[in-house]
Amino acid sequence: MIDSAQQHIEAAIVVLDSEAADGIEGYKPEFxxxxxxxxxxxxAAQRNFACDHVDCGWxxxxxxxxxxxxxxxxxxxxxxxxxxxDAILLPRRNIVELADGTFRDWSSWPxxxxxxxxxxxxxxxxxxxxxxxxxRRVTPLEPDKQLYMTHRKTAQEQHRSNVFYATIPFHKxxxxxxxxxxxxx
Numbered sequence: 001m002i003d004s005a006q007q008h009i010e011a012a013i014v015v016l017d018s019e020a021a022d023g024i025e026g027y028k029p030e031f032x033x034x035x036x037x038x039x040x041x042x043x044a045a046q047r048n049f050a051c052d053h054v055d056c057g058w059x060x061x062x063x064x065x066x067x068x069x070x071x072x073x074x075x076x077x078x079x080x081x082x083x084x085x086d087a088i089l090l091p092r093r094n095i096v097e098l099a100d101g102t103f104r105d106w107s108s109w110p111x112x113x114x115x116x117x118x119x120x121x122x123x124x125x126x127x128x129x130x131x132x133x134x135x136r137r138v139t140p141l142e143p144d145k146q147l148y149m150t151h152r153k154t155a156q157e158q159h160r161s162n163v164f165y166a167t168i169p170f171h172k173x174x175x176x177x178x179x180x181x182x183x184x185x
Contacts, residue, residue: 001067006031008073009060015050024064041168044123044130054119061115065153066092072147079141080116086136087117091143097154110143111151127168 002024005012012032016025017039025034037049047061058080062068068076072090079088091110097103114131122132131138141147153161 001062001064002028002032004067004070004073005062008076010056013050013053015046017046042126044125047123047129051119051122057119059117059119059121061117062149063151065157066115066149066151068149069093069147072149075147076116083139084137085139086121087114087131087133087138089113089138089140090115091141091148093145093148093150095150095152096158097152099155106145109145110140110148112140113149114138115149127165 002012002014006028014024014032014034016034016036018036019039020036033053035049035053037046039046050061051059060076068090089112092113093105093109094107094111095103095105096107117131121136123129124132
């Protein structure tokens, strides 16, 4: 993702959980600013922390298992330059490797994700975090199978995530609210 991003954006910030030891820290330090912060089971606070250290007009949030397809990377600036929205929902292509070694592709298409937003937008909810959209204009990018973000994971990784999410208070309430907000736009 860092190699892809470097061709299309000015700089990147990677916020690492203070416990992280995945080996990414220090990769391409001329392009990436690495920061550590204790997660404290609050993904929204982690995203807001990253936003507080950015001084540009638009912010693209990507998780470690996400990336943009080449076509979306190549037109990301055109999209932001021509948008009057405060946030743009990106269509996400989910690719899941199942326990039997087969793949489920384009699952939940388009899986709308609020990953691109103007500086100043804040995140809420500790898990299944959402943009705080009060008073904000949010628009989806047209669902086009040529312009999408990818999300790759295994069934085991998803299970580990679900187990961790369940340790965060109000996980089920927040998950239900997130689904309702997505359905209702």
